[in-house]
Amino acid sequence: MAKREGQLRLGAFYHEGGHHVAAWRHPEAAPDGLKGLIDFARKAEAAKFDAVFFADGPSVRLRNLAAASAKAHNGVRAFEPITLLSALALATDRIGLVATASSSFNEPYNLARQFASLDHISGGRAGWNLVTTNDQDAAFNFNHGAQLQHADRYRRAAEFADVVLGLWDSWEDDAFPRDREAGRYFDPAKLHVLDHKGPHFQVLGPLNIPRSPQGHPVVVQAGSSEPGKELAARTAEVIFTAQQTLAEAVEFYADVKARLARYGRSRDDLKILPGVSPVIGRTRAEARAKFDALQELITPEVGLGLLSDHLGADLTGYPVDGPIPDLPATNGGKSRQTLVVDLALREKLTIRELYLRIAGARGHWQLVGTPADIADQLEERFVNYGADGFNVMPPLLPGSLDDFIELVVPELRRRGLFRTDYEGTTLRDHLGLRRPDNRFAQQVAAE
Numbered sequence: 001m002a003k004r005e006g007q008l009r010l011g012a013f014y015h016e017g018g019h020h021v022a023a024w025r026h027p028e029a030a031p032d033g034l035k036g037l038i039d040f041a042r043k044a045e046a047a048k049f050d051a052v053f054f055a056d057g058p059s060v061r062l063r064n065l066a067a068a069s070a071k072a073h074n075g076v077r078a079f080e081p082i083t084l085l086s087a088l089a090l091a092t093d094r095i096g097l098v099a100t101a102s103s104s105f106n107e108p109y110n111l112a113r114q115f116a117s118l119d120h121i122s123g124g125r126a127g128w129n130l131v132t133t134n135d136q137d138a139a140f141n142f143n144h145g146a147q148l149q150h151a152d153r154y155r156r157a158a159e160f161a162d163v164v165l166g167l168w169d170s171w172e173d174d175a176f177p178r179d180r181e182a183g184r185y186f187d188p189a190k191l192h193v194l195d196h197k198g199p200h201f202q203v204l205g206p207l208n209i210p211r212s213p214q215g216h217p218v219v220v221q222a223g224s225s226e227p228g229k230e231l232a233a234r235t236a237e238v239i240f241t242a243q244q245t246l247a248e249a250v251e252f253y254a255d256v257k258a259r260l261a262r263y264g265r266s267r268d269d270l271k272i273l274p275g276v277s278p279v280i281g282r283t284r285a286e287a288r289a290k291f292d293a294l295q296e297l298i299t300p301e302v303g304l305g306l307l308s309d310h311l312g313a314d315l316t317g318y319p320v321d322g323p324i325p326d327l328p329a330t331n332g333g334k335s336r337q338t339l340v341v342d343l344a345l346r347e348k349l350t351i352r353e354l355y356l357r358i359a360g361a362r363g364h365w366q367l368v369g370t371p372a373d374i375a376d377q378l379e380e381r382f383v384n385y386g387a388d389g390f391n392v393m394p395p396l397l398p399g400s401l402d403d404f405i406e407l408v409v410p411e412l413r414r415r416g417l418f419r420t421d422y423e424g425t426t427l428r429d430h431l432g433l434r435r436p437d438n439r440f441a442q443q444v445a446a447e
Contacts, residue, residue, distance in 0.1 A: 009389025022297035051096030089122035096427030098127035124213030124426035168216035170206030192440035233259035249386030275364030303355035
């Protein structure tokens with residue numbers, strides 16, 4: 001296959017202090033707060049990023065409190081995501097606004113209404129990151145006596161997505177003529193009642209919000225397990241994923257794109273944006289020094305806690321300078337467990353070496369180097385069909401985002417790989433995604 005041409009997409013992924021697990025301890029880490037979040041979004045917008053991206057989780061990690069209390073990645077967040085994105089919508093003009101909301105512990109009608117509202121407030125810039133939640137503490141916050149099983153989470157997620165997408169098509173684009181003279185506020189013929197009845201949800205509808213500027217918000221998904229890939233091929237428009245090597249990235253890309261045809265979708269209907277955490281210096285020595293300064297802030301308790309979370313198994317008590325033990329199948333994140341185990345076996349890493357390897361990017365792609373080094377590796381993965389773009393995960397905020405914008409973005413532009421200005425106003429415009437037709441209107445027309 002010939003190397004691809006065109007321009008890649010960029011998201012900016014926020015995490016308190018930065019994505020490195022010990023970033024909050026660094027003397028240059030910015031304090032949390034709305035001002036810092038607004039600054040983050042405005043910087044990314046000025047650099048013409050496609051979107052800013054915010055993770056979420058509905059719990060505080062109560063297991064292994066010693067490790068949880070020593071890191072910012074412990075479930076504590078200053079803002080609930082819909083509230084936050086509503087504020088950012090008024091503080092920005094063009095950049096996409098994407099947030100996580102779990103299908104495991106939400107109701108589809110409420111979520112559909114919230115994200116449709118956000119799409120209206122932002123003028124068509126909203127995106128929903130659909131995830132399933134494997135956290136046992138979260139289950140206890142939502143009237144569940146135990147963690148949901150992996151297969152059950154994905155069956156619920158698949159139906160959840162169908163209901164939300166159906167509700168977003170409750171009204172056709174021109175359903176509200178607001179004809180004062182005729183006394184007709186909406187056209188009943190352009191209203192579609194979902195009347196969904198399934199194993200997990202019974203939802204009559206319609207949604208009590210007009211169809212949103214984008215047709216519906218962009219649907220993002222973060223799962224890379226087998227059920228996750230299949231759900232993404234059927235329903236997602238962006239997939240946020242993690243691969244360590246070019247070969248793994250190319251294989252994943254080809255696999256997911258090949259699944260689209262059986263759902264009547266084209267390869268351009270889904271963008272694949274793996275996470276990347278770049279540490280950038282004007283020289284390689286400077287970049288390495290920045291990375292080493294972060295690594296030195298990791299305590300063994302935090303490193304082991306992070307690794308245990310990724311593997312779905314408690315490693316406390318195992319020799320940290322020995323290999324990882326044989327692990328049972330996890331009910332947690334299956335794709336992340338596979339990725340981390342494969343990394344350990346491929347490079348023959350001890351437990352300590354492994355937690356140090358994943359501490360910066362938490363299983364995503366860790367890069368350390370000069371602007372040209374970073375651009376070389378991003379370009380290689382893009383032109384070889386390993387990614388449509390990248391979700392940039394700055395290891396330290398605000399400095400790492402500043403470095404990427406000031407040093408790497410100009411290098412990408414010099415190579416013709418990234419835009420110099422926005423060409424549209426919506427998140428779909430930025431990502432090159434088509435505006436979806438109303439499914440019910442299509443059915444009526446076909447009949």
